[in-house]
Amino acid sequence: MESGAGKHWTEEEVKALLSVWSEKNIRKQLHGTLRNKGIFIYIAKRLQELGVCRDWKQCRAKYKNLKYEYRTVKYAHNSGDVTKTMKFFHDLDAILRYEPVTQLAAEENGRCSATERQLNTSPTTDSTQ
Secondary structure (H helix, E strand, C coil), X not given: XXXXXXXXXXXXXXXXXXXXXXXXXXXXXXXXXXXXXXXXXXXXXXXXXXXXXXXXXXXXXXXXXXHHHHHHHHHHHHCCCCCCCCCCHHHHHHHHCCCCCCCXXXXXXXCECHHHHHHHHCCCCCCCC
C-alpha cells in the first residue's frame, strides 16, 4: 500500500495509527513532549510493520489533525451540541480521556475551571507517577 504526501489516509491507516497511538508507552512519550520527531519516526516504523507506508511528518500531521478534530467535537458536546461528530471519536476519547491538561485555566476568583474539576475526578491511568 503506497501513499504519497498529499494522499488521504484510508480508514485502515487511521485505525493502525490509533492502535499504535493507544499504547501506553507511546501516549506517555507524546504527552507534554514538544520535540517529538523521534517518537513519530518510531510510530512510522511501527505503522510500516502493519503495512502502512507513511513518513513521520505525515504521522505527526494526522496525529495533530485527529487531536484537533477530537477536541472540537468534545467542546461542542460539552456545550450541548451533540450534532457535531467525527468517525473515530470514541477511539480517540479512550486514548485522550485521561491526558492531563498542561495549562489549567483559572477563573478570576481563583477557582478551578470546569475542565480542571473534571480531570481531578477522573481516575488516572498510571498510579506510579
